[in-house]
Amino acid sequence: xxxxxxxxxxxxxxxxxxxxxxxxxxxxxxxxxxxxxxxxxxxxxxxxxxxxxxxxxxxxxxxxxxxxxxxxxxxxxxxxxxxxxxxxxxxxxxxxxxxxxxxxxxxxxxxxxxxxxxxxxxxxxxxxxxxxxxxxxxxxxxxxxxxxxxxxxxxxxxxxxxxxxxxxxxxxxxxxxxxxxxxxxxxxxxxxxxxxxxxxxxxxxxxxxxxxxxxxxxxxxxxxxxxxxxxxxxxxxxxxxxxxxxxxxxxxxxxxxxxxxxxxxxxxxxxxxxxxxxxxxxxxxxxxxxxxxxxxxxxxxxxxxxxxxxxxxxxxxxxxxxxxxxxxxxxxxxxxxxxxxxxxxxxxxxxxxxxxxxxxxxxxxxxxxxxxxxxxxxxxxxxxxxxxxxxxxxxxxxxxxxxxxxxxxxxxxxxxxxxxxxxxxxxxxxxxxxxxxxxxxxxxxxxxxxxxxxxxxxxxxxxxxxxxxxxxxxxxxxxxxxxxxxxxxxxxxxxxxxxxxxxxxxxxxxxxxxxxxxxxxxxxxxxxxxxxxxxxxxxxxxxxxxxxxxxxxxxxxxxxxxxxxxxxxxxxx
Numbered sequence: 001x002x003x004x005x006x007x008x009x010x011x012x013x014x015x016x017x018x019x020x021x022x023x024x025x026x027x028x029x030x031x032x033x034x035x036x037x038x039x040x041x042x043x044x045x046x047x048x049x050x051x052x053x054x055x056x057x058x059x060x061x062x063x064x065x066x067x068x069x070x071x072x073x074x075x076x077x078x079x080x081x082x083x084x085x086x087x088x089x090x091x092x093x094x095x096x097x098x099x100x101x102x103x104x105x106x107x108x109x110x111x112x113x114x115x116x117x118x119x120x121x122x123x124x125x126x127x128x129x130x131x132x133x134x135x136x137x138x139x140x141x142x143x144x145x146x147x148x149x150x151x152x153x154x155x156x157x158x159x160x161x162x163x164x165x166x167x168x169x170x171x172x173x174x175x176x177x178x179x180x181x182x183x184x185x186x187x188x189x190x191x192x193x194x195x196x197x198x199x200x201x202x203x204x205x206x207x208x209x210x211x212x213x214x215x216x217x218x219x220x221x222x223x224x225x226x227x228x229x230x231x232x233x234x235x236x237x238x239x240x241x242x243x244x245x246x247x248x249x250x251x252x253x254x255x256x257x258x259x260x261x262x263x264x265x266x267x268x269x270x271x272x273x274x275x276x277x278x279x280x281x282x283x284x285x286x287x288x289x290x291x292x293x294x295x296x297x298x299x300x301x302x303x304x305x306x307x308x309x310x311x312x313x314x315x316x317x318x319x320x321x322x323x324x325x326x327x328x329x330x331x332x333x334x335x336x337x338x339x340x341x342x343x344x345x346x347x348x349x350x351x352x353x354x355x356x357x358x359x360x361x362x363x364x365x366x367x368x369x370x371x372x373x374x375x376x377x378x379x380x381x382x383x384x385x386x387x388x389x390x391x392x393x394x395x396x397x398x399x400x401x402x403x404x405x406x407x408x409x410x411x412x413x414x415x416x417x418x419x420x421x422x423x424x425x426x427x428x429x430x431x432x433x434x435x436x437x438x439x440x441x442x443x444x445x446x447x448x449x450x451x452x453x454x455x456x457x458x459x460x461x462x463x464x465x466x467x468x469x470x471x472x473x474x475x476x477x478x479x480x481x482x483x484x485x486x487x488x489x490x491x492x493x494x495x496x497x498x499x500x501x502x503x504x505x506x507x508x509x510x511x512x513x514x515x516x517x518x519x520x521x522x523x524x525x526x527x528x529x530x531x532x533x534x535x536x537x538x539x540x541x542x543x544x545x546x547x548x549x550x551x552x553x554x555x556x557x558x559x560x561x562x563x564x565x566x567x568x569x570x571x572x573x
Contacts, residue, residue, distance in 0.1 A: 003038065005071060007031055007049050011056040012068040013075060019395065020061045024053045055506065061573045062552050063509065069438065089381060092126050092297060094324050100132030101296045104160075105139045105286065108152035110340035111355040111362040112159045114376070118331045121380040122299045124165050133168045135293055136160065139286070141173045141279050143267040148174075150270050155355075159363040163373045171293065173285050174271045180280040181231070183288050183318075184242055184261055188223045192317040193260060195226035196243050197235070207256045210248050216257070230263060230278050237265040244284070246313050258310045260284035287311040290323055297324045302387055329389035331380075335526050336361040336394065358569050359524040369524070370547040370557030370571035375401035398572035405547045405555055405571075410436040412446065412542070413475075413511040414519055414550035414568075416534040417460035421512070423480055425494035427452050432476045446537060449514055450477060455489065456512045457535055465508050466490050473502035473509045475551070511551050513537055521556060523570040536566055547571070 010030040015022035028049050032039050056064060068075060092100065102123035106116055127134035136157065140148040153172075160167060187193035196203060196213050206213055215223075230240050242261040250256050261280050268274060280288075286307070290298065300307075308325055315322045337343055338361040346352040356364040366376065378400050383390050411434070430450040436443040450456065456474065458466070463485075465472050470482045479502050480492040495501075502509065516535025523530040542548060542558045548568075549555050556568035 003041075003045065004048065004052070006035065007045070007052045008056070008067070009072045011049070011052050012064055012071065015056050015059075015064050016061075016068055016075075020057070020059075020064060022053045022056050024050050027053055060552055062549075062554075066438075066509075089122070089125060089129065089384060092130065092324075092326075095126070095130050095297065098131050099296065100127055100130035101135065101294050102127045102132065102299065103135040103137050103290070103293065103295050105137040105289075106156050107139050107142070107146050108148040108156060109140075109142075109146040110152060110344060111364055112156045113338045113340070113343075113363060114333055114336070114361045114366065115331050115338040117163070117363065117376060118328060118380050118383070119299045119301065120160065120165075121163070121377055122326070122328070122385070123297075124160075125377075125381065126297065126299075127168075128166070132296075133294075134166065135169045135171065135295070136167045137289060137293070138170075138172045138174075139282065140269075140271070141177075141285050142282070143269040143279065144264050148270055155364065159367075162367060163363070163376060169293070171289065172271065173280075173289065174269055176285075176289065177272070177276050177278075177280070179292065180261065180285055180288055181278070183314075184280075184284070185224070185227060187244065187260075187314070187317060188227055188242070189220060190317060191220060191245075192313075193242055193244050194218070194223050195230065195240055196257075197226065197240050200238065207248075208253050210256070212248055213243070213257065216243075216245065230261075233277055235263055237263045239263065244310070244313050246310070252306065252309070254306060255309050258283065283307050283310045284314070287314040291315070291318075291320050295323050297326065299326050299328065302327045302329050302389075326385060327387055328385050329387055331383060332389070332391045333361055333397065334391060334393045353529075357529070358522055359527065359529055368557065368559065369569050370405065370555060371397065371401050372404045372547075375404055394572070402555065402572060406549075407437075407439065409547050409549045409555055410443065411438070411549050411551050412537050412540045413448070413513050413516075414521065414534055414536050414553050414556075415457050415459045415511065415513050415516065416521070416532040416553065418457035418513070418516070418535050419460050419463070419466075420455035420489035421458050421466075421480075421492055422455050422489060423450075423492045423494055424483075426450070426478065430477065434476045446539060448477070448512075448537060451514065454514065456514055457516065458490070458510055458512050459534070462508075462510045465510065471495060471502075471505065471507045473499065473507050474512045475509050477512065479507060517564055517566060519566040519568065521550070521553070521568045521570050522559070540566075542566060 011022045011027045014026050028046060032042060038045060104120040104123045124134050138153060194216055196215050198213055203213055226240060229235055240263060241259045243257045244260050246255055246257055248256050259281055261278050263277055264279050266274055305327055312322055332338060343360055355362050356368045358365055358369050379397050432448045433445040435441050435445055466482050466485055468482055468484055471479060473479045478497045479495040481495050482492050484491040513535045515538050517538050519534055519536035521532045523532055544558050544561055546558045547555060554573045555571045557571060559569050560567040
């Protein structure tokens with residue numbers, strides 16, 4: 001390897017490991033540090049390094065990778081062999097093999113998203129790590145504000161299974177109302193709960209002043225009578241609430257005599273209809289179910305710390321041991337919408353195409369973009385149990401996913417905004433045979449045919465390269481000289497077949513197609529969904545749900561193949 005090739009090698013490695021941008025100082029350090037015999041020539045080498053780095057940084061990530069594979073294929077084997085073992089999760093406090101029981105309790109009022117996935121994946125991973133049990137519990141007892149919808153019960157279960165979850169038990173809170181009633185009555189009889197009929201604003205006023213509600217210390221018989229009236233429909237919505245007795249001087253007013261069950265008139269619940277009017281609030285239903293289902297460890301967001309304080313009163317009154325709680329911060333991803341309310345509003349307004357719109361952060365949207373379940377799990381485990389809020393960039397997730405899909409994704413040419421190129425000087429029909437994957441020749445080849453007199457199509461994205469007098473290489477075909485550019489297209493002249501000539505002259509490489517099939521790629525860009533129209537290799541045998549790489553464009557998931565047309569969703573470079 002001569003000096004220039006050596007510089008290219010280190011510049012490409014540096015760029016590949018730093019998101020496509022090589023640092024000249026780092027490259028100089030590598031060249032001279034690992035090749036001390038070159039140090040006397042440092043003055044000559046430094047300008048050459050700067051020149052090569054500039055050229056490397058002008059290449060796309062795909063071109064950098066292709067060049068690196070060509071010059072130094074050993075790098076990828078060394079990287080694979082030297083890769084550190086993935087970091088696992090830390091040990092779980094008070095955990096014994098075979099005795100850990102975890103749960104994930106989503107509200108089926110919207111699609112499962114990446115933010116929810118943190119608690120779900122941690123719960124499932126630890127249950128499996130300790131040969132324990134993982135429970136899916138639908139928290140659907142708010143038919144008014146967070147109204148559940150039948151489709152989301154199925155979708156959440158499907159999404160968890162797609163993520164690789166083994167669900168040991170499924171429970172639905174709305175099926176368990178009689179159980180909550182039973183415990184509520186026990187607490188009333190114990191004098192640890194009471195029925196409050198104060199107007200809400202009056203109760204808040206008393207609570208904030210640390211003054212007891214006038215109904216708090218009335219006899220148990222009176223409380224039970226009010227409880228029966230709640231169940232019988234003699235109170236209307238807002239007229240009576242079961243409250244758990246707590247410390248009236250607790251520093252957090254929200255903890256003082258918190259509400260456990262309330263009345264909802266005409267709930268029209270998707271599972272129970274109007275059979276029940278008294279519904280438990282989150283803290284009461286969760287506290288009872290975590291005990292009833294034998295949950296030993298709870299993974300919840302830091303914002304739920306206050307809920308634990310409330311629930312512990314119920315546990316203390318019954319003499320139960322509270323599960324071990326592991327709090328973590330919120331997880332968000334830059335430029336991706338996770339909020340259920342914003343998503344729902346956007347769908348209703350026609351801004352988003354549905355819960356699987358590629359701009360969203362729902363699991364269904366990520367799946368539609370070609371993100372693999374292993375990538376999502378790895379990202380969550382990598383973030384771990386941090387108590388602080390964590391914002392990850394799309395690049396973090398893309399880097400993990402790229403490593404997973406790169407070996408399985410076949411390669412094809414997709415030409416966005418095609419421009420015809422007419423080539424003179426090559427009088428024979430020529431068929432380019434290109435591997436479906438450069439590392440797996442056994443998968444076979446694709447064949448692209450060049451026919452004299454017919455144009456090839458190149459991408460409008462490469463127009464800056466097509467200037468008269470410039471030379472380019474049509475990838476896996478031959479080298480041409482640009483003669484003229486007009487509204488009708490590009491005129492070019494055949495120069496040579498050999499790739500070595502293009503490499504020696506540092507001519508840029510472009511992809512092309514002949515008679516391609518219509519293809520559109522949906523590219524999420526923040527709040528926008530950009531649709532790129534173009535041509536895909538005419539013989540590309542792509543199937544729905546397959547993740548492939550459109551060379552020099554990026555990894556995509558095939559979303560639809562219909563009537564000879566292809567639609568793909570852009571995942572990442």
